[in-house]
Amino acid sequence: MKKFISVLAVSSGLVLFSACTPNSTNQAAVTYKGGTISEQELVDQLKKINGAETAVQNLIIFQIFEENYGDKVSAEDVEKEYNDSKEALGDSFDSQLKLAGYTTETYKEEIKKGLAYKAGLRANVDLTDEDLKTAWESFHPEVEAQLIKVTSEDDAKEIKKSLDDGGDFAKIAKEKSTDEATKENGGTITFDSQSTSVPTEVKQAAFKLKNEEVSDVITAVNSSTNATEYYLVKMIKQQEKGNDMSKYKEELEKIATETKIADPTFVQEVVRNELKKANVKIKDEDFKNVLSGLMTEPSTSGNSTDASTDSSTETSN
Incomplete structure (x- = not known):
């Protein structure tokens, strides 16, 4: 949902100035009984809106990146991003889209601009051995585990006691867990250090477990709702990363790349260079x-x- 809203926020800024062409005239843009508002008057008023300069920056940057890197974005990429947004907002998707002034077609056009921008950043990444070593420090390979999520600390403590007394983790997960994605499968889930389906606190605690070991109660805050949630994790198949970085070269390159494009200094350098080249x-x-x-x-x-x-x-x- 946050991704959807952020795309609309950027896109709205672009649409705001899409009609502000250098050739605006005194032709009437709005008419009413007794008068008119010209295109130039409309443009002049839009320029005074708070955030106008940011919108113009985005308009320029996104257009340049789309022209230079749009060929790296496939129709399938756009469709996936669109469907992810639609799924995140559920029944409110159409109303949110309409509220932001978009049709399905125009929203997909803005999605493509955003993906082209990211593609341009990635195209400028030049990873060093130091970047890979830094990624290695926080990397943990995929593990298989079971989890139970509840909304009450007292419930979590009660479940922990039942597990310590020999309770069946899978059965309790089906009965008690509020995690709809895993409960029907007895809480079974796979994840690595980069997975976003599991809170960081849960991942960190899980990676310390041995096979068949159950964690203590883990507290985590849901990033979407800000609600406090409580987890119990049982490790099924732990995987130590060892000392050979080469085994995980592809994963480390992905981690290092994502780290790089999240760095504001790197982003500004890339944007500056693209603007100069253009x-x-x-x-x-x-x-x-x-x-x-x-x-x-x-x-x-x-x-x-x-x-x-x-x-x-x-x-x-």
């Missing part, structure tokens, strides 16, 4: 400095080099 220039006087912060080189000697003077006139391809 020779972006701002023609609109009101937005002439909209990219200046993004175009500033990081300081290496106490002085920074500001390239914003190159962002003063038109946008060219």
